[in-house]
Amino acid sequence: AQSVTQLGSHVSVSEGALVLLRCNYSSSVPPYLFWYVQYPNQGLQLLLKYTTGATLVKGINGFEAEFKKSETSFHLTKPSAHMSDAAEYFCAVSKMDSNYQLIWGAGTKLIIKP
Amino acid sequence: ETGVTQSPTHLIKTRGQQVTLRCSSQSGHNTVSWYQQALGQGPQFIFQYYREEENGRGNFPPRFSGLQFPNYSSELNVNALELDDSALYLCASTGSGANVLTFGAGSRLTVL
DSSP, X not given: OOXXXXXXXEEEEETTSOEXXXXXXXXXXXXXXXEEEEOTTSOEEEEEEEOSSOSEEEOGGGOEEEEEGGGTEEEEEESSOOGGGOEEXXXXXXXXXXXXXXXXXXXXXXXXXO | OOOOEEEOSEEEXXXXXXXXXXXXXXXXXXXXXXXXXXXXXXXXXXXXXXXXXXXXXXXXXXXXXXXXXXXXXXXEEEOSOOGGGOEEEEEEEEOTTOOOOEEOOOEEEEEO
């Protein structure tokens, strides 16, 4: 069965510092991979996705993620954190027989220190 | 274009009661999925509807049921509510051939 592991339920970085949120998945074949962001009392917003092609994917708000098949990872990065990036971030993979049924990690809450 | 809208935004029920949550999908989207997000956890897939029929279901008991209407809007019904049903219920829609879900802001259900 597919699963998603996000390392660290909370990550704290200073404003202007590098953001790195880790995501590893288990799957026998490369799935579709997603990062979503959830602001307090809001729904989930797509940051970026990997389906096929280039393994470095750029998303909104300056975020990017790299699909590494050998490491079964899809870590999310941003060169310089901004206060507005404080939110919860979820990594998800699509179920093999359905592109719509996502399997989610438990989420990482990003805290930005001034 | 309008996004996914859900109602109500918050509601409180007691154990044993029944609840209906509603979702209007984004214009042009014909597939609706429902997810349950317990506090501090990632979403869990409940089920999915396409052309008014359920075409995928997660590990949820039959007391979780749904409907999709000809205009692609959807309902989630939960019978015999239990305390553990307290969660944020998210609706998401997508169009044919697409692989990206558009989420609503959710309905927060509290069961006392």
